[in-house]
Amino acid sequence: MFNKPYTYFHVFLLSSLTWLQCSPSDSDSTSGSNTFSPEIGASDIYSHIEFLASDSLQGRKSGTEFEALASNYIIQKFEEFGVQPKGDDGTFLQAFTINTARLTNPHATDAAEGERRVANNVVGWIPGRSNTNEYVVIGAHYDHLGYGSFGSLYRGDTPRIHNGADDNASGTAGLLELAHYFSENAPLDNILLLAFSGEEMGLLGSAHYVEEPTIDLSQAKAMINLDMIGRMSDKNLLIFGVGTTPKWSELAMSVNEDSLSINLVEGGTGASDHTSFYYKNIPVLHYFTDTHSDYHRPSDDLAYIEVEGQELVVDHVARMVIALGSVSKDELPFVEAPGEQRQSMTLNGPTLGVLPDYGFEGEGMQITGTNPGQPAQNAGLQSGDIIVTLGDTPLKDIYGYMGALNTLEVGQKTTITIIRDGVEQTLELQL
Numbered sequence: 001m002f003n004k005p006y007t008y009f010h011v012f013l014l015s016s017l018t019w020l021q022c023s024p025s026d027s028d029s030t031s032g033s034n035t036f037s038p039e040i041g042a043s044d045i046y047s048h049i050e051f052l053a054s055d056s057l058q059g060r061k062s063g064t065e066f067e068a069l070a071s072n073y074i075i076q077k078f079e080e081f082g083v084q085p086k087g088d089d090g091t092f093l094q095a096f097t098i099n100t101a102r103l104t105n106p107h108a109t110d111a112a113e114g115e116r117r118v119a120n121n122v123v124g125w126i127p128g129r130s131n132t133n134e135y136v137v138i139g140a141h142y143d144h145l146g147y148g149s150f151g152s153l154y155r156g157d158t159p160r161i162h163n164g165a166d167d168n169a170s171g172t173a174g175l176l177e178l179a180h181y182f183s184e185n186a187p188l189d190n191i192l193l194l195a196f197s198g199e200e201m202g203l204l205g206s207a208h209y210v211e212e213p214t215i216d217l218s219q220a221k222a223m224i225n226l227d228m229i230g231r232m233s234d235k236n237l238l239i240f241g242v243g244t245t246p247k248w249s250e251l252a253m254s255v256n257e258d259s260l261s262i263n264l265v266e267g268g269t270g271a272s273d274h275t276s277f278y279y280k281n282i283p284v285l286h287y288f289t290d291t292h293s294d295y296h297r298p299s300d301d302l303a304y305i306e307v308e309g310q311e312l313v314v315d316h317v318a319r320m321v322i323a324l325g326s327v328s329k330d331e332l333p334f335v336e337a338p339g340e341q342r343q344s345m346t347l348n349g350p351t352l353g354v355l356p357d358y359g360f361e362g363e364g365m366q367i368t369g370t371n372p373g374q375p376a377q378n379a380g381l382q383s384g385d386i387i388v389t390l391g392d393t394p395l396k397d398i399y400g401y402m403g404a405l406n407t408l409e410v411g412q413k414t415t416i417t418i419i420r421d422g423v424e425q426t427l428e429l430q431l
């Protein structure tokens with residue numbers, strides 16, 4: 001799916017790790033003052049996100065010293081929890097190169113002219129009790145958008161830090177909580193812990209990992225991805241990828257001990273790191289508490305994280321991992337799932353200010369709400385509306401919506417056709 005970095009760049013950039021990868025002693029803030037409990041809890045989740053989404057990390061942009069501060073924190077916690085390193089050369093790190101040409105052209109290859117930077121995945125291992133080589137992957141990306149020079153939906157004139165508390169300090173916090181829990185309560189299965197960088201630039205870290213795995217990828221039973229799990233509302237949880245092996249739905253519901261309202265979605269691909277594993281024929285799940293108006297904006301901050309809800313999400317993942325211990329790899333055959341979840345959120349045209357419903361699987365794009373003062377609200381759109389046509393373009397799904405928006409211009413007048421309560425209507429729209 002993605003091209004591997006050139007070897008000569010890889011050698012050069014590995015030598016530059018010394019300035020990017022600061023030791024924990026370089027910053028007292030990475031160690032924190034909390035005593036973390038091995039039990040999964042809201043307090044520890046809060047503390048992890050508080051550090052990772054702080055202004056001092058300036059948005060954790062891949063290939064920067066601020067990404068390195070975040071990876072240091074993850075490594076330090078892995079070491080404290082007794083997690084074993086499984087990265088390059090006996091370390092926790094797996095380095096890869098980023099070609100910045102991708103930031104302006106997502107179709108650029110590694111041959112394109114652009115600045116090369118080094119970024120790092122963080123790789124840990126927890127031995128299981130089953131004495132086999134099989135393992136379960138738990139992953140989350142820890143990078144974000146920095147000051148939003150790419151990928152941001154913020155339209156202000158002044159650059160601002162994008163802290164990415166939900167996207168994806170929340171998932172990284174969940175990964176750390178599971179690392180601590182399973183280091184004290186070893187499951188039957190071995191666990192491979194992967195904190196990816198480069199996700200926001202196009203799943204670069206996970207794409208690199210599946211091409212250059214540090215553990216035999218053929219022994220992976222399943223991959224569970226945690227991305228944006230910090231905004232649970234009314235105990236609603238989306239789990240994507242249940243169509244990638246027949247047992248997923250049964251397992252997901254059997255471990256639902258907290259009466260969560262779970263929306264199971266079959267599609268196994270999308271704009272997150274499970275996609276890289278899906279294309280290696282590994283069953284995947286993506287845990288997700290839905291989008292919100294702060295997505296890819298400076299307002300995605302700690303204050304809006306629902307830590308009690310996230311605790312419920314992480315508890316569910318832990319029970320799922322435990323349940324997998326009684327299921328052999330042969331009982332989890334990979335199935336090519338129908339449909340696709342999220343592909344790319346790149347938007348070069350105007351925005352409507354709508355919140356897509358990622359669990360919707362019908363024709364068109366259903367929304368869960370609108371942002372105040374934005375074109376969609378001004379046009380009269382409401383939660384539950386299904387957008388079926390934008391301008392002259394019929395919409396099959398959210399990807400058609402994004403493509404249609406990229407053909408329009410700010411200030412343009414057009415129309416939008418929706419279905420509300422089963423009735424189709426067309427509204428005037430000012431972009």
